[in-house]
Amino acid sequence: MPYELKHVFASLPQMERGVAKVIGGDPKGNNFLYTNGKCVIIRNIENPAIADIYTEHAHTVTVAKYAPSGYYIASGDASGRIRIWDTTQKEHLLKYEYTPLSGKVKDIAWTEDSKRIAAVGDGREKFGAVFLWDSGSSVGELSGHAKLINSVDIKQTRPYRLALASDDTCGSFFEGPPFKFKFTMREHSQFVNCVRFSPDGNRFVTAGADGQMFLYDGKDGNLISTLGGEKAHKGGIYAISWSPDSSQLISASGDKTVKLWDVGAETAVTTFNLGSDVTDQQLGCLWQNEHLLTISLSGYINYLDKNNPDRTIRTVKGHSKSIQCVTVHKKDGRPHIYSGSHDGHINILFTHSGQ
Structure with a gap:
């Protein structure tokens, strides 16, 4: 009698103190992604007990992102390798594989037509690359940083723009394709951990270890304002995620809180308190449809309740090692x-x- 797979009990994301965890959102709204060891975990956002696991990487996987089409996922690992694989088949067939960096991949971004990929992280001669998904050919040069790049995002409307966030305390702005360096953003005083464009492409935000967030114009990169004044959070900010209508965003911080921001008013309208223990530091977040997800240092996945910020709707627990x-x-x-x-x-x- 042949054995048949009945259930996959998925692990939690593997977390590291002071290191952001990217959660990949499904453009079709069904799933979300994260990594643990050499695996990419795909979980149903409505029912996280439904899970699938991709296990084809030879090294520790660090980030995974859906293509805007929803048909492919690009995942990057600690060796600098990017694998692009199919989401529609159970076997998750490999489409393409590249090694654009010589060190750990920290973040990945696609253009809205699912044809170009930017990958950033650590490396010897460069910290980022942007290339065509089907050939690996370069479509620009991600230069201008002296240390590893933590985060990348691409404006999802034309004309395309690209922004980076780096450990050298700076961000940078590019126009393209082919993507060309325009200028450096020097507002932060410590590591810049995250950069994200709004879905409509009109604005983007950077967040840093200095607890600050800066709002910029999505088309020309000019500074618009400082969100939350001198300090948006008491601790470093590790992740930000925009609402689908581009009017609000959430920020996840080492101060063990997540804040919901009204971007137009430049103020936090809700503060979610996730606990008082060190393991309650918030290192990742995702706003997908009506779901607000965050990841604690413990690896727990929290579903936030906008109407009751002191209690989660659901906390997904499990093993992380x-x-x-x-x-x-x-x-x-x-x-x-x-x-x-x-x-x-x-x-x-x-x-x-x-x-």
């Missing part, structure tokens, strides 16, 4: 799965009777 032991115990005729992992967690999974 290798599972060392598993046992099954029946109680009241119902099987319970107990699992223990390298991070010191013991989880109990309830299964339906007979499964």
Whole structure:
């Protein structure tokens, strides 16, 4: 009798203190993506118990992003390799593979026509590359930074613009394609962790380890304002994500809060308090349709409630490191799965009777 896969119990994202975790959003609105070890985890956003796992990378995967078409995912790993693979087939067939960087890939961005990819991170001779997805041919040069680049985003409306955020405390602005360096943004005083364009392309925001966020014009890159005045958060800001209508955004911070901003008014309208422990630091976020997701340093995935900022709608828990032991115990005729992992967690999974 052949064995048949019934369920995938997905791991949590693997987290590192002080390092942002990128959550990839599905343009079709169904799923979200993150990485753990050599795997890319795809989870249903309505029911995160439904999961799929991509396991073809030879090195630790650091970031994964859907193409705007929704048909492909580009994932980057610690060796600088980018794999572009199919989302529609169960086998996730590899379409193309490139090695644009010589070190860890930190972030990936696609143009809205799903034809060009920008990849940034660490490297010896360069910290970023932008290329055609089907040939690997360069479509510009991502220069102007002296240290590793943490974040990249591309304006999703024409004319295309590209922005970078780097450990050298600067951001940079490019026009293209082919993408050409225009100028450096020097407003931050510490590492710049994240840059994101609004969906309508009119504006973009940078967020940094200095707890500040700056709002810029999406077309010419000119500074518009400072969000939240001198300090948007008490701690470093690791991630930002815009609302689908481009009027609001959320920011995730090491101060263990997430803030919801009215960009037009330049003020925070809601503050979500996610706890008081070190592991409650917020290192990633995603705004997809009506869902607001954040990732804590513990790896827990939080579904935020705009109407009740002090309680989450749902917190997805699990293991973030290798599972060392598993046992099954029946109680009241119902099987319970107990699992223990390298991070010191013991989880109990309830299964339906007979499964």
